[in-house]
Amino acid sequence: MTLRRFPSIALAAAALALAAPVHAANTLIPAGQRIAVAGSVLTVQPDAEWNRLGVRPGRYAERWTRDGDQLDALTFYGGIADGKTLFREVNRKERPLPRVAATMLVTDIPILLENSYRVARGIAAMTIERVEPARFAGSDGVHFTYSYIRLDESLHRRGEAFGAIIRGRLYLITYEAPALYYYERSAPTARRVVDSARV
Amino acid sequence: MRRLIAAALIVSTATAASDPVLPPYVPAYQPTDVDERGAWMIADEEERRLRDAPEVIRDPALNAFVRDVLCRTVGADRCAAIRLYIVRIPAFNATTYPNGMMTVWTGALLRLHSEAELGAMLGHEFGHFELRHTVASFRHRRSGNALLAWASILGGGFALQVATIGGFYRFDRAQEKAADLLGLRYLAASSYPASAAADIWVRAMAETDASAIGRYRKPDQRYTAGFFATHPTDLTRATYLRAAAAAIGVHGADEAARYRAAVAPWLPRLLADQIKRNDFGGSEYLLAQLAADGWTTPLLFARGELYRERGNPRDLVSAAGFYRDAIGRGDAPPEAYRGLGLALLRGNQAEPGKAALRDYLRRKPDAGDAPLISTLIAS
Amino acid sequence: MVVWLLVGASSASAQEKSGVKPGFTLTPGSAHIVLIRPSIQVGAQSTAGMFEPNADWTAQARDALGAALRTAERRLGNDVTDYVEPVGADAARLAEYQALFDTVAASVIEYQFFVGNRLPTKKRKDQFAWSLGPEVATLPGLAGADYALFVSTEDHFGSTGRKVLQIFAALARVPVTAGVHRGFAGLVDLRTGDLVWLNADWQMGGDVRDAAGAEKRVRQLLAGFPGKPAAAP
Numbered sequence: 001m002t003l004r005r006f007p008s009i010a011l012a013a014a015a016l017a018l019a020a021p022v023h024a025a026n027t028l029i030p031a032g033q034r035i036a037v038a039g040s041v042l043t044v045q046p047d048a049e050w051n052r053l054g055v056r057p058g059r060y061a062e063r064w065t066r067d068g069d070q071l072d073a074l075t076f077y078g079g080i081a082d083g084k085t086l087f088r089e090v091n092r093k094e095r096p097l098p099r100v101a102a103t104m105l106v107t108d109i110p111i112l113l114e115n116s117y118r119v120a121r122g123i124a125a126m127t128i129e130r131v132e133p134a135r136f137a138g139s140d141g142v143h144f145t146y147s148y149i150r151l152d153e154s155l156h157r158r159g160e161a162f163g164a165i166i167r168g169r170l171y172l173i174t175y176e177a178p179a180l181y182y183y184e185r186s187a188p189t190a191r192r193v194v195d196s197a198r199v
Numbered sequence: 200m201r202r203l204i205a206a207a208l209i210v211s212t213a214t215a216a217s218d219p220v221l222p223p224y225v226p227a228y229q230p231t232d233v234d235e236r237g238a239w240m241i242a243d244e245e246e247r248r249l250r251d252a253p254e255v256i257r258d259p260a261l262n263a264f265v266r267d268v269l270c271r272t273v274g275a276d277r278c279a280a281i282r283l284y285i286v287r288i289p290a291f292n293a294t295t296y297p298n299g300m301m302t303v304w305t306g307a308l309l310r311l312h313s314e315a316e317l318g319a320m321l322g323h324e325f326g327h328f329e330l331r332h333t334v335a336s337f338r339h340r341r342s343g344n345a346l347l348a349w350a351s352i353l354g355g356g357f358a359l360q361v362a363t364i365g366g367f368y369r370f371d372r373a374q375e376k377a378a379d380l381l382g383l384r385y386l387a388a389s390s391y392p393a394s395a396a397a398d399i400w401v402r403a404m405a406e407t408d409a410s411a412i413g414r415y416r417k418p419d420q421r422y423t424a425g426f427f428a429t430h431p432t433d434l435t436r437a438t439y440l441r442a443a444a445a446a447i448g449v450h451g452a453d454e455a456a457r458y459r460a461a462v463a464p465w466l467p468r469l470l471a472d473q474i475k476r477n478d479f480g481g482s483e484y485l486l487a488q489l490a491a492d493g494w495t496t497p498l499l500f501a502r503g504e505l506y507r508e509r510g511n512p513r514d515l516v517s518a519a520g521f522y523r524d525a526i527g528r529g530d531a532p533p534e535a536y537r538g539l540g541l542a543l544l545r546g547n548q549a550e551p552g553k554a555a556l557r558d559y560l561r562r563k564p565d566a567g568d569a570p571l572i573s574t575l576i577a578s
Numbered sequence: 579m580v581v582w583l584l585v586g587a588s589s590a591s592a593q594e595k596s597g598v599k600p601g602f603t604l605t606p607g608s609a610h611i612v613l614i615r616p617s618i619q620v621g622a623q624s625t626a627g628m629f630e631p632n633a634d635w636t637a638q639a640r641d642a643l644g645a646a647l648r649t650a651e652r653r654l655g656n657d658v659t660d661y662v663e664p665v666g667a668d669a670a671r672l673a674e675y676q677a678l679f680d681t682v683a684a685s686v687i688e689y690q691f692f693v694g695n696r697l698p699t700k701k702r703k704d705q706f707a708w709s710l711g712p713e714v715a716t717l718p719g720l721a722g723a724d725y726a727l728f729v730s731t732e733d734h735f736g737s738t739g740r741k742v743l744q745i746f747a748a749l750a751r752v753p754v755t756a757g758v759h760r761g762f763a764g765l766v767d768l769r770t771g772d773l774v775w776l777n778a779d780w781q782m783g784g785d786v787r788d789a790a791g792a793e794k795r796v797r798q799l800l801a802g803f804p805g806k807p808a809a810a811p
Contacts (some may be wrong), residue, residue: 028698051697068685098477101510103545115475125254131567133574155677180678181711240633251670
């Protein structure tokens with residue numbers, strides 16, 4: 001069927017899923033305590049219980065969930081430095097990911113996320129919807145919403161993110177869930193975690 | 200019978216391709232054996248999904264144009280069997296399913312230069328359909344994948360799981376060649392020149408090399424196909440297609456101007472999708488190809504976006520230059536001022552940057568990102 | 579597909595297979611249950627684990643499972659009727675809910691049933707809190723119904739080559755499963771959208787292509803169905 005060889009995006013997506021060990025232990029994040037996330041100076045104080053997944057999406061990232069990352073995922077990217085990527089690169093040679101730059105403007109943050117998703121996960125149907133200024137972790141940053149469909153899946157997913165460049169590093173929190181029921185269900189709790197963020 | 204046609208095509212290359220009489224076409228084919236029915240079931244499911252999928256472009260003018268080129272290439276009776284879907288994926292590809300569904304990816308529309316080239320691609324795809332290739336590939340892949348599975352057990356590692364996906368619709372090398380050559384016979388019988396098919400592969404090779412160089416690698420285009428490769432290499436294809444086209448002789452018009460006009464309304468969006476691929480070298484090559492007859496406003500704007508996104512200090516200077524060139528042509532979109540302003544801001548030219556962003560907001564006060572841009576002007 | 583296989587391979591051991599929302603009971607004869615059209619897919623698994631769909635088997639399974647479910651409906655102790663499928667935009671909504679049900683069921687298996695990867699909040703004794711959301715009741719044709727019963731099965735029959743590979747793989751300590759036979763059945767409370775009962779397993783028995791096997795599969799799918807009279811087989 002294919003007209004020519006091209007790197008299989010499905011393959012890349014599968015490799016992404018395989019890159020991480022399945023058995024790393026998940027831990028409880030209790031309500032009401034301030035906690036550092038993604039091995040960085042970014043701290044948050046959730047007002048409800050969350051689970052931290054043992055599998056991390058990248059060296060500078062960490063993921064929380066209430067019902068499993070297929071149903072709701074709160075992902076922290078903690079102080080990604082100049083030249084680094086958002087998550088693990090599956091194929092640096094053929095499918096390199098976009099890199100953070102210290103000179104990035106807030107307008108570049110949604111583009112970095114979208115392009116990273118497109119390259120790493122082969123998501124063709126992704127749309128950035130609303131982009132607006134926002135305070136995040138004590139700095140001027142950006143808030144944006146988006147929607148996408150994962151490869152080989154028919155479930156519509158929605159997401160929103162808050163991010164800022166603080167002292168040349170990218171701090172970003174994303175919240176994503178299926179558009180049906182789950183997105184609205186956990187969004188208020190997720191937003192309160194974001195509101196509590198400090199650097 | 201059909202298998203025989205395919206075999207004959209593989210054996211006799213140039214002579215078969217230059218035969219102006221097309222093989223008789225059998226409409227309303229139905230799947231016969233168990234593999235074939237399985238493949239049809241999945242194809243029908245995929246088509247049901249695609250009918251409402253957000254990534255399908257429904258613009259009637261663009262759809263009519265692509266279908267018209269298909270019909271001109273393979274003839275009215277054949278093209279009636281096909282349902283065409285234009286899918287917004289920025290890679291160079293088109294697909295054929297056994298049930299008569301065909302997809303053309305927008306990445307192909309960006310890379311082709313004329314109706315004749317589009318016809319060559321669609322003719323190749325229709326060749327797979329006419330030769331009922333999917334089913335044969337299903338059986339071939341079974342043995343190829345089995346080999347990979349065994350290799351991974353013996354060698355260990357994750358290759359096993361990875362080998363299990365990737366779709367079962369991929370054709371093998373002999374099938375690709377058979378489809379190439381049948382596609383060439385459609386071109387020979389059409390109003391398009393047969394030389395178009397080889398041109399596609401020459402540019403495909405150059406783009407792959409440009410991508411590699413852009414990623415600071417040596418151009419490592421393998422010009423001989425590896426053991427597991429399902430497709431003939433681009434070089435092999437360009438060579439046999441060129442020879443076969445020479446045997447057919449020069450005829451017809453490639454209709455490059457008509458192609459450019461039909462794709463023009465979509466060009467800015469196709470370029471924007473390409474730039475999101477994080478492939479600087481490949482994108483630069485494509486832009487240069489498209490600008491062979493001069494840099495137009497959409498091409499200059501896209502080049503500005505490409506350089507601004509890579510964002511090295513020198514890139515920001517170049518980007519600002521491209522945006523200014525686009526603006527100088529008088530028909531630039533408001534986003535050219537936005538790009539100019541952001542490139543200047545990132546390049547530490549705060550005041551001119553803010554001035555350009557103010558120009559942007561004056562031209563597009565209700566822009567979705569207006570509040571965010573305002574904060575950049577105020578800071 | 580691969581993720582299914584991988585998870586299936588690693589979680590086959592030590593896990594629960596069903597859950598019930600605490601406090602949920604279903605008195606026989608008290609409820610109207612609508613059976614959503616089951617999602618059924620059957621094919622072969624080649625040596626490499628590639629799924630090869632088989633339309634004949636799928637059609638056979640649809641007939642066999644359909645007949646077995648109709649027989650089983652009479653034994654469930656409540657009024658069970660087949661869902662009348664919507665068309666057009668509503669068909670797309672139904673498909674999205676079926677996808678959501680599959681995703682929720684997979685999440686329950688991965689994060690609650692499978693001990694090795696449990697979420698701490700899902701670990702607590704006597705808790706089973708999963709939902710499709712209250713809006714599921716707005717699907718057309720569910721008015722007047724109390725519960726919706728979702729059923730999904732996916733079967734990949736291992737080829738001989740796959741089974742031989744499995745034996746050698748075991749020697750090399752690489753987990754390889756021959757065949758995938760996953761099945762989910764879940765009862766959704768239409769007042770809340772909550773999943774009140776779920777039975778889900780990556781490795782189910784019963785060859786869904788014939789009557790006896792389909793009956794066995796349906797028995798396994800509906801094992802522990804709440805409110806079933808104890809005397810039923």
